[in-house]
C-alpha cells in the first residue's frame with residue numbers, strides 16, 4: 001500500500017486557522033495548559049469549570065476543543081448536536097486513565113447510600129456512575145452542600161484531602177488516583193526556594209501533594225491562581241501548577257516575576273502536562289480542516305453522564 005501523502009500546511013497557520021474557523025462556524029475553546037499560540041487563537045481560555053460553562057453557551061456548529069479528552073467529551077455531552085473535534089485524540093489524563101469505569105462501579109457498590117462526587121477529570125462512563133461532578137474551583141462548595149450525607153470522592157486523592165479539610169469532613173471515601181504532573185512538585189526543593197525568595201507568595205493547585213500544599217499561601221484552580229498572581233501585592237510568585245498559566249499572568253501583570261515550583265527531577269520537564277501538550281497549532285489547523293478527530297459519546301451514556309454535569313453547573 002502506498003504511504004499516505006504528506007500533509008501540506010499553509011505558511012501562516014494562524015491566519016489559516018482563523019479563516020477555517022469562519023468557514024466552519026467554529027469556536028475554539030482552550031485550557032490554560034495549552035501552548036501560548038493556541039491560547040492566543042482561542043475564543044475562550046479557561047479552567048475546567050469555565051470551559052464547561054462556555055461549552056454550555058456555544059451557538060456555533062463546531063467546537064474545536066484544545067485541552068484533554070475528558071474536557072472535550074464534557075463539551076460533547078453538553079452539545080450532542082454540535083461537532084466536537086480535538087487536535088489530538090490521544091490527549092488523555094492520568095486521573096481519568098487511573099479510574100476505569102468497571103472498577104469504579106465496584107468501588108461505588110461497596111459504599112451503598114453514599115453521594116458520589118466525581119472530579120471532572122474522568123471519563124463519561126465514570127461520570128455516568130456519579131451523582132454530581134465537581135472541578136477544582138467548586139469541589140469544596142459541592143462537598144459542603146452534601147454535608148449531611150456519606151460521600152464517595154474520586155478520582156484525585158490530593159484534591160480529596162484538601163477538600164475534606166476545607167469542608168471539615170474526615171469521613172470521605174476516596175478513590176486513590178493522582179495527577180502525574182502535580183505529584184512531581186518537590187516539597188523539599190520548594191522549601192529551599194522559599195528561603196531564597198522570602199517575599200514570594202506560593203500559589204498551588206489542589207492536585208499537588210499535601211507537603212507542597214502545606215507551604216502554599218493560596219490553593220486554587222488555574223483561574224484562581226492566575227487571578228491571585230495578578231492581584232497579589234507580591235512581586236514574585238512561586239507557582240505549583242503547569243506553567244501554561246504563565247501566559248495569561250504575563251499578559252495581565254507583565255512586571256511580576258514568575259517561578260515554577262521545583263520538581264523532584266529537575267532534568268525533565270515533568271511539570272508540563274504531557275497530554276495537554278500533544279495539541280499543536282498544526283494539529284488544530286488539521287482538525288478544523290478535516291473535522292476530525294471527532295469526539296463522540298453514545299446516546300445512552302451521554303444521557304447518564306449529562307445529569308451529574310448539569311447538577312454541578314446548577315450548584316456552582
Ligand code: 13P
Pocket residue numbers: 046047048049121135136137179205207220221222223
Ligand atoms: P483546572 O480546573 O484548575 O483548570 O484544572 C484542570 C486540570 O486538569 C489541572 O491539572
Ligand code: SF4
Pocket residue numbers: 068092093094095121179180181182207242273274275276
Ligand atoms: Fe490530567 Fe494532570 Fe494533565 Fe491536568 S495536568 S490534564 S490532571 S494529567
